[in-house]
Amino acid sequence: MSGICGWIGHGHGAAENRALVEAMAAPLARFDGSAVQAMAGNASALALAAGVDCAHSLQRDGVAIALWGDVRLRDAARREQAAAEGMGAALLSLWKQGAEALCNGLVGAFALAVVDERAGEALLAIDRMGTHPLAWQLAGETLVFGSSADSLVRHPLTPARLDPQGLYNYVYFHMVPAPGTVYQGQQRLLPGTYLRYRQGRVEQQTYWRMQFQEDGKRPFAELKDEFREVLRSSVRDACGTQPVGAFLSGGTDSSTLAGILCEVGGKPAKTYSIGFEAQGYDEMEYARIASRHFGTEHHEYYVTPADVADAIPHMAQAFDQPFGNASAVPAYYCARMARADGVARMFGGDGGDELFGGNERYSKQQVFALYERVPELLRKALLEPAVFNFPGGGRVQLLRKARSYIEQASVPMPARLETYNLLGRYGPAQVFTDDFLAGADTGQPLAGLSATYGLSDAPSLINRMLALDLKVTLADNDLPKVMRACELAGMEVAFPFLSEQMVAFSAGLTPQQKLNGTQLRYFFKEALRDFLPNEIITKQKHGFGLPFGVWLQQTPQLQALAADSLSDLKRRGIVRADFIDLLLGQHLAEHASYHGTMVWVLMMLEQWFRQRAH
Structure with missing residues (x-):
């Protein structure tokens, strides 16, 4: 780096x-x-x-x-x-x-x-x-x-x-x-x-903190024109003097950048996509739709389980902190493909979700927030007793869903975002050894999350979540993922959505322009409806997700690497040996994709240790 x-x-x-x-x-x-x-x-x-x-x-x-x-x-x-x-x-x-x-x-x-x-x-x-x-x-x-x-x-x-x-x-x-x-x-x-x-x-x-102006009243046409000009300016500024290309997942962000790069460059942009031979994970067709629409010079590579096994030690070496986002692997192979093609700088679409309201959890939390508007007396005296005390309610699907909704809606933000946290589901005492837990505060992650959430003075829930994600999802996770993956491939990377102009523009949009009811990215999509293919506008969000859990069940090479890594991790006195055995045995057999995430996280921890002789 x-x-x-x-x-x-x-x-x-x-x-x-x-x-x-x-x-x-x-x-x-x-x-x-x-x-x-x-x-x-x-x-x-x-x-x-x-x-x-x-x-x-x-x-x-x-x-x-x-x-x-x-x-x-x-x-x-x-x-x-x-x-x-x-x-x-x-x-x-x-x-x-x-x-x-x-x-x-x-x-x-x-x-x-x-x-x-x-x-x-x-x-x-x-x-x-x-x-x-x-x-x-x-x-x-x-x-x-x-x-x-x-x-x-x-x-x-x-x-x-x-x-x-x-x-x-x-x-x-x-x-x-x-x-x-x-x-x-x-x-x-x-x-x-x-x-x-x-x-x-x-x-x-x-010296700087995101400040939202939530009462904007500018007409849509004016905002659309400015947005498109800011996009062009941000891409133009990010080009630099070296040959550039763009990650293309087929999502709204990467497709937008690919199209704008064609426009400002005056020639077909070089775009690069990663695919997977795994049902439910391959998004290549959407990348092809975007490429055909804009006329890009498109390149594809299908990552294999052997590629993943080969990359794991190198990934652990590239990150100076333990890092468990598996999508760093496809990002690396994508950047490596572009580097071999003569590209020196790649454009990443990171930041679009956090600026314009593109994550599914934003609409989900908006639905949970509706419960907070119900008067407390009505909730405590009528709704909750009726839902939780109804005879045989556990056998009625509608009541089960109501119970789940109330339970989650009753958790304050931002802890509600971690309702499905994997470690929380297992339980720290079941995962870590007693000696290790004696040196760690199990409440610190949520306390830190709450402290960050509390820094924003935005009136709306959507903007408070965006401010939180700019730090936790973007700066702590997605940017290091792409930066380090590109570093390993010998590639520079730029993020046009994070230009100062773009950040300031997004801060001036109203909450409803980001999340209109449960419609994500409302302004973004409407402003680009005549620019992006309709299939891209309406597709479900996915990205370069890695089918590690699925492949782990099918690939002896990955099984051996995971078993060897977690076997060595047992001896470090951090994670309980019986939990590792349960994870690799019963848990993984029950739900490979879900529990495969924890296998990856623990495997990458051990691999990180090995690279630094800890």
């Missing part, structure tokens, strides 16, 4: 510090071979590894600056300065105006570090969407940081010490949500935040 790393407040001279920071930077360049730029002082060092277009650095007047990302400067005067003196000089000028000025002066996806050794100050920051991660740790009065935890743990003051809470959170969410990490003492910056270091102390600030 690319990225930055370094520290302030430790060292024995510039030469020694340079050697150490270059060693820290090695994991950042391991897949794409990016050149490492190292800057060192007597008590600090800073390194940057990235492609030429995404790497900006400067060391002047005791200040070292490293910026990784595809960014531009907001202010015209600073852009002129960058053109004349270089981006580093413009960044230094902004730094002199303060942390807020510097962070808000950047447009695009980035990770930034400024180290001023003489003043004993440093700044770390990431972009508004959290596209580029940045982890940090304070060891005494030394601040150590890196885009990857694999870099950070190479510093002698911040060795790798596993955090039981991070491991528990991983099994709960299938990833480790920021600001937590899998290592003790390590944290990650949240989207739209910066960290300021001064003389051995740190403080964090939010």
